[in-house]
Amino acid sequence: MGFYPGNIALYQTAFRHKSAASETSHGSKNSNERMEYLGDAIFGSVIAHYLFKKFPYKDEGFLTKMRSKIACREFMNKLAVKMGINQFVIYQGDKNSRFKSINGDAFEALIGAIYLDKGYDFAEKFILERIINLHVDMEEVETTETDFKSKLINYIQKEKKSMQFDIEEEQIKGHQKQYKVSLIIDDELVGKGLDVSKKRAEQQAAHKACEFFNIL
Amino acid sequence: MGFYPGNIALYQTAFRHKSAASETSHGSKNSNERMEYLGDAIFGSVIAHYLFKKFPYKDEGFLTKMRSKIACREFMNKLAVKMGINQFVIYQGDKNSRFKSINGDAFEALIGAIYLDKGYDFAEKFILERIINLHVDMEEVETTETDFKSKLINYIQKEKKSMQFDIEEEQIKGHQKQYKVSLIIDDELVGKGLDVSKKRAEQQAAHKACEFFNIL
Numbered sequence: 001m002g003f004y005p006g007n008i009a010l011y012q013t014a015f016r017h018k019s020a021a022s023e024t025s026h027g028s029k030n031s032n033e034r035m036e037y038l039g040d041a042i043f044g045s046v047i048a049h050y051l052f053k054k055f056p057y058k059d060e061g062f063l064t065k066m067r068s069k070i071a072c073r074e075f076m077n078k079l080a081v082k083m084g085i086n087q088f089v090i091y092q093g094d095k096n097s098r099f100k101s102i103n104g105d106a107f108e109a110l111i112g113a114i115y116l117d118k119g120y121d122f123a124e125k126f127i128l129e130r131i132i133n134l135h136v137d138m139e140e141v142e143t144t145e146t147d148f149k150s151k152l153i154n155y156i157q158k159e160k161k162s163m164q165f166d167i168e169e170e171q172i173k174g175h176q177k178q179y180k181v182s183l184i185i186d187d188e189l190v191g192k193g194l195d196v197s198k199k200r201a202e203q204q205a206a207h208k209a210c211e212f213f214n215i216l
Numbered sequence: 217m218g219f220y221p222g223n224i225a226l227y228q229t230a231f232r233h234k235s236a237a238s239e240t241s242h243g244s245k246n247s248n249e250r251m252e253y254l255g256d257a258i259f260g261s262v263i264a265h266y267l268f269k270k271f272p273y274k275d276e277g278f279l280t281k282m283r284s285k286i287a288c289r290e291f292m293n294k295l296a297v298k299m300g301i302n303q304f305v306i307y308q309g310d311k312n313s314r315f316k317s318i319n320g321d322a323f324e325a326l327i328g329a330i331y332l333d334k335g336y337d338f339a340e341k342f343i344l345e346r347i348i349n350l351h352v353d354m355e356e357v358e359t360t361e362t363d364f365k366s367k368l369i370n371y372i373q374k375e376k377k378s379m380q381f382d383i384e385e386e387q388i389k390g391h392q393k394q395y396k397v398s399l400i401i402d403d404e405l406v407g408k409g410l411d412v413s414k415k416r417a418e419q420q421a422a423h424k425a426c427e428f429f430n431i432l
Contacts, residue, residue, distance in 0.1 A: 028273040037276035041264035041283075048257035049331075057244040060253035067257075115265075120336045170405065189386070194408065 001083075002130060006117045010035075014109035017091035017102050032109035039112030042120070044071055046127045054138070069141050076104030082135050085110060148206035155215050161186050165202060181205045218346060222333045226251075230325035233307035233318050248325035255328030258336070260287055262343045270354070285357050292320030298351050301326060364422035371431050377402050381418060397421045 005011050014032050021031035047070050051063045069075065080086055080103035089106045115123040132138075156163045166182040181193040183205035190212045193204030221227050230248050237247035263286050267279045285291065296302055296319035305322045331339040348354075372379045382398040397409040399421040406428045409420030 024273075026273045028275065033276045034268060034279065037279050038264050038268050041261040045257040045261040048254050052250060052254050057240075057242045059244065060249040063250065063253050120340075124336075192410070 001126070003118075003122075003126070010113040010117050011110070014039075014113040015085075015088045015090055015106050017089060017106070019092040020090045032106060035109040035112035035116075036105045037112075038115065039108035039110065040071070042115045042123055043108060043111045043127060046124045047071060047132075049124075050128060050132060066141060069144070070136065073101050073104050076107050077101055079131065079135055080104050080107035083107070083131070148203050148210050151215060152206045152209050152213075155210075155213060156185065165205070167198065167201075183209050185209060217342070219334075219338075219342070226329040226333050227326070230255075230329040231301075231304045231306055231322050233305060233322065235308040236306045248322060251325040251328035251332075252321045253328075254331065255324035255326065256287070258331045258339055259324060259327045259343060262340045263287060263348075265340075266344060266348060282357060285360070286352065289317050289320050292323050293317055295347065295351055296320050296323035299323070299347070364419050364426050367431060368422045368425050368429075371426075371429060372401065381421070383414065383417075399425050401425060 013030060014035050016030060016032050018029065018031035018033055021029045024030050044067065047067050048063070051066050055063065055066075085107050086103045089102055091102060111123060111127065114126055118126075153163070155161075162185065164184045166184060168180040168182075170178045170180050176196055178194060178196055179198040179201040181198070181201040181204070182189055183191040183193075183202075191205035191208030193201035193206075193208075195201040195204060229246060230251050232246060232248050234245065234247035234249055237245045240246050260283065263283050264279070267282050271279065271282075301323050302319045305318055307318060327339060327343065330342055334342075369379070378401065380400045382400060384396040384398075386394045386396050392412050394410060394412055395414040395417040397414070397417040397420070398405055399407040399409075399418075407421040407424030409417035409422075409424075411417040411420060
């Protein structure tokens with residue numbers, strides 16, 4: 001990763017999934033979850049500033065959307081594998097079936113560890129030079145819409161399940177109509193969505209279903 | 217605020233609400249919205265680290281909850297007024313009726329301006345010394361639960377409206393029951409909630425109703 005760690009214990013904790021954690025003498029766990037919480041925040045603010053500078057004439061709606069695409073769980077998991085972080089993760093049990101975000105979580109925790117070890121400016125430089133410049137194609141991020149419905153349909157076809165979107169129109173206070181979507185897969189309600197746009201309500205429901213089936 | 221600004225233009229932008237913005241030569245607006253987006257991220261990461269250090273044996277669930285209480289819109293608005301930031305905000309129109317979060321937004325934008333002007337470490341020091349130490353009682357934050365239902369009931373009584381919670385039990389995949397709450401005020405559906413806890417589902421619905429009536 002281009003640098004020597006100062007406090008190695010921080011990095012050891014960053015790679016320890018909760019399944020492999022033990023209890024400390026204070027009754028807390030030595031897993032990477034606290035560090036992941038911290039790394040998530042640091043990563044978020046570095047990306048926020050990066051986008052702020054890169055797109056000086058775009059409004060905050062655009063910036064927020066771009067950031068949420070880069071900071072999303074799926075993107076994190078991919079980045080973690082691309083960078084080889086998955087090789088260092090310590091866990092117990094079957095990684096693939098149970099812990100879908102184990103690599104992305106470790107990736108965030110690593111950011112937290114670097115920040116604690118080396119400070120904000122170093123962490124920022126690491127994120128920009130080693131992650132964004134090497135692994136993120138900003139134009140691709142800009143043009144990619146996360147399409148949960150397509151993702152779900154692929155899965156449904158592969159698994160030979162049945163799928164049905166139930167859509168209700170609803171009049172909410174005032175004039176605007178809302179769409180209430182219930183997504184039923186194999187006779188079970190697995191996701192719901194509510195939005196003034198039918199398409200967005202469906203995407204919400206599909207997103208929940210993707211989470212449910214662990215296919216994000 | 218205890219320091220001299222470097223680039224005064226940044227602070228002027230931070231206090232300019234979109235209602236008083238004009239178009240720049242690039243077609244973008246000179247309002248504080250982009251800076252608010254940035255300040256929100258910086259504030260979030262500073263608070264994340266502060267809580268991480270202050271509560272070394274608490275888990276990430278606790279830390280996340282504490283952070284969301286401190287970084288919430290309502291808390292920001294109060295802080296902004298406590299610090300006198302509301303006196304500097306430039307806007308057009310009736311502040312009280314239309315722009316409930318105008319002060320909190322300017323407060324976040326100010327953090328963004330300080331960060332851009334002076335860097336991360338300075339912004340962090342400002343947040344800790346001038347905001348957290350002076351204006352935030354961490355024990356109070358820890359013990360206060362944001363109770364949207366009580367807040368809403370007060371409002372309903374004052375405004376002499378009628379209120380009704382409709383609760384449905386639902387069986388979602390597997391064994392766990394979920395509660396689906398519809399909150400009806402004066403015959404209109406104004407909020408919904410869905411959770412395995414009935415209390416939390418009600419709070420969700422009440423939260424949405426509070427947003428709807430602008431009483432956060």
